[in-house]
Each structure stands twice: as C-alpha cells, then as structure tokens.
Amino acid sequence: MTAGGANGAGAVDASLASDPLARLSINQATLKQWSLPELAMGCAESGIRAVALWRGPVQAYGVERAAALMRDSGLAVTSLCRGGFFTAADPARRAAALDDNRSAIDEAAALGTGTLVLVSGGLPEGDRHIGAARERVADAIAELAPYAAERDVRLAIEPLHPMYASDRCVVSTLGQALDIAERFPAEQVGVVVDTYHIWWDDLAPAQIVRAGVGGRIACFQLADWVTPLPEGVLLGRGQLGDGCVDLRGFREQVDAAGYRGAVEVEIFNPALWARDGREVLAEIAGRYLRHAA
C-alpha cells in the first residue's frame, strides 16, 4: 500500500487482465445457502478467484481454518464484513463495541484481507441527534485506525442507503463517509462504493471522483435496486440487471477515478438463497459480464 492510500488495495493480479472474470469477487452473503467449503469449491470450479467473507460464518468455521481453506482454494479475500456498530453513547456499550472491532480487525488480518468494511450503526434508542451519532463514528474510527494499520488492515466506511439511517448506519452518503474518512490517513481509512446504497444520489458521481483523487476507494460492491421493498427493507436487493441501477456506469466511474480493485457482488435476497448455489453463481457471472464488466 502506498503512503498516499490506494484505490482498491486488494488489487487484482495484473496477469489475469485478459480474464473477464478476473475482478469479480463473490460476497458470501449472496450465497448464504452455501457453507464456506461449498463457497470455496463453487468459486474455484467457476473460475472465480475472489470472495468477500462475513465474520459470523468465518468464526463458526474457525478463522485460521477459513483462511487456510481460501488460500488452498486459490481464492483472495477482498474484504471482511463487517466492523462498526459503534454509535452507542453509553460508555460500557461503546467500550464493548470497540473491543469487538479490534477482534474484527484481527480476523481480517488472519484472513489476509486488507479491507474491513464498517457499517457504522444507527441511533441509540430515544436519540434524536444524528449529527452527534456521526461524530461518535469518527471518534471510534480514531481509536481503531492505528490498531488496524499496525495489522495492515484498512477500515472502509460504508455509507448505507438513507432508509437505514436510524437503525443500521447513520452514514448515508458517500459525501458523509468521505467527510469522516478524510480526517485520517488514506492508507488507514477508505470508503465503500456500493451501488445499492448510492445509486439515487445526484452527488455520488462527484464524490466518487473525490474518493478516487484521495485514494479512498477501498471497496466496490454491486447490487441492483428493485421494488417493492420487503418489510424491514434488509433483504430486498436485486440480482444484477433486474433493477434500475446503471451498474456499468458506476463501474466505469470508479475505474475512471483510479480504482483497480475487485468488483464484489453483494446481494441479500432470499429468492437467490432458495436456489441451487451453482446455478445462482453462474447467473451472477453472466449478469456481471452483461451489465457491469
């Protein structure tokens, strides 16, 4: 990683540039029906060379064991999801959240990924001060960033769609994420560009340029926007090409901004989880080539 930060630190092997799937990374949450060994085997068989993992299933399988499995399967781990949820004002809860994030950083380091995705957390019960909660996000990152940097892990602030602002993530736009990230060295704190969360924002294109200039694009994720949204609005992401997001347009924007890392597909969708994993993976690869690559 350069001193000035980088766009896509977990960069793709240049020797694979002629492979159209070289940049594709499958986020584990997209194929929830699969165990880690099934994911590793499925990706390897499909010519996919990278995955993004989640803490829960990695912990259940064993962190070192998961790291070995991915290594032995020839799979890069492009990011670990997720740290964050550090908006508590209560000191004990805040300390617990910071401890948990240090564990997440350790796990990312053990998995060999340079990127820990941060979902910052929502408003505490009864709290009406979202600005103050955002400041607590910055405070938490100030405590965690040096610890992460010592372990070669970059914190990646993910803005989530504003519909999650109260209960999941008070950081709602790429502009807000960069306002926080830019208080820290670029090699320590970056941002996530996820099409699902920012597609509606007319300011996003300029913020992608800002992120690229600063070497802040740590991770790029694809999902499509479809309606109607389900109750709770968490599991309504669309398969690539099923919705209204100009996926290729965003991929071209991050590339133009200097991003050279993986393109992660992260779709939370029970309809995909109910199907045969191999069939879903083949469909994703096809959709990726058609709509984004």
Place this chain on the structure above:
Amino acid sequence: MTAGGANGAGAVDASLASDPLARLSINQATLKQWSLPELAMGCAESGIRAVALWRGPVQAYGVERAAALMRDSGLAVTSLCRGGFFTAADPARRAAALDDNRSAIDEAAALGTGTLVLVSGGLPEGDRHIGAARERVADAIAELAPYAAERDVRLAIEPLHPMYASDRCVVSTLGQALDIAERFPAEQVGVVVDTYHIWWDDLAPAQIVRAGVGGRIACFQLADWVTPLPEGVLLGRGQLGDGCVDLRGFREQVDAAGYRGAVEVEIFNPALWARDGREVLAEIAGRYLRHAA
C-alpha cells in the same frame, strides 16, 4: 404573493398568533378514517383552523362542494396533494400526465389553496437513467408553472425519501428540489420541507437556508421516522414524538429561514387510521405542542 416569492404563501392569520394551534394544519391522509364532513367538523371542534386535502377524496365529494364545506367550517386549505407523476418518456403518457396536472391546478384554485404539492414520479419500467428522469420533471414544470401562476397556484416540489426514488419520486433531496425550482420564478415554484423525507440528510439544514433566502418554502410537513419499515415502505410514518426526528429543530430551522406558513401534519399510518378520529386528532395536537411548536 410577492414578486420575489414567499415562504409559506398560505400564511397564518396574524391575529391568531397567541393561539398555540394557530399554525397547525391537518393533512387529510393522517385521518383517512374520516369523510370530508367529519374532518371539517372534527377540526373545527378541536380549534384547528387548517387542513391539507387530497385530490381523490375531494373529487369524490365534489370540488366546489368541498371548497364550500371548508369555507363554511372556517378552515383554510393550506395545500392540495398532489400533482406530479410526470416522468414518463412516452409522449402519450406524458401528455396525459400534463393534462391531469392542469386539472390538479384547477382543483387547487377552486379550493382556494395557493399550493399544489408535486410528487414527481419514479422511473419508467426498464429505465436506468435517473438524471434524465429528473430533467423530464423540470420540463413538465416548465409547461405547467405559467398555467398554475395564472390561477394563483404555486407548484411545490416535494423531495421524497431516497427509498422512493425508483417508483414514486426521482427528486430525493431538498438540494435536488431547489436545483429544479430555482429555474423558475419563486412565486411560481417552491419546495416542500417534510421532516420524514429529509431528516437523515446532513445537507438539509443548509438547503433550508437556501430555500428560505430564495422565498421557496411553500409548505412544511411533519411526520416522525420509525422502524421497522413495513413492506412497500409507504405506510410506516410515525406519530410525532414516536421516532428519531428532531421535529422542533426542523420547525425552528424553517422559521429561522423566514417561513411563516402552516405546519402540516401528514402521517400515513394504519394504526392511526384504525383508531377513533377525535382521539387521534387530540393526540396529534398534543404531540405537536410538545414536540414541534
């Protein structure tokens, strides 16, 4: 209305300044269980002097008859909901939408309100170009604004929460709404500030100032944000004080920006609709005084 526009053209009678409910306006959608005569009687009995109406129930009751009912009940009509839905690219659909909006303007004029709220519409099926859809909104307003001005009706662009961007309203932020409104004279086109839609936006305070300086705040609406969101995310608005929005803070911001108009309460919530209307109205008045006035 002044040539330079105004903040809250349907302004509140100054002689009522000592009445704490003087600015409160009840949006009809908040009390869907009531017929228009029930709404008129309930408000009059509760010391509430203003309502905001919806086209559907007004048309069903008869526009002139509804106007007479409100007049005879001593109720001001602070806005009519809603025009808009003019993002179609297809020429025939577009022409039909413009015709329908001219009818909405006529109805607003007949009701004696100076404000027609515009919900701009979502993306046409299969469309991935939200920027172009926003331009079609501006084009439609260019056609409609002179027609509305001739009838003393101001068009009020309402930014809806980004979760509605694809299927209901491509205008998602106050900044976007002002970008369009400012292409037209302030007395012809203003914006709606609705706490439910913009509470999460760190740029909203500055945009409220911008709107106030330009005399663009045509309407101010209150609803609280609560989770979990229901399927379809349309009917999940919270009673004032039940959620995480700093309602008083927003009311103070619009006031500081020069707004002198009504404070409309617009809550789509089946739990409120299932209750006795008088009880709900009394609760809203109490919550308004406690959390916003």
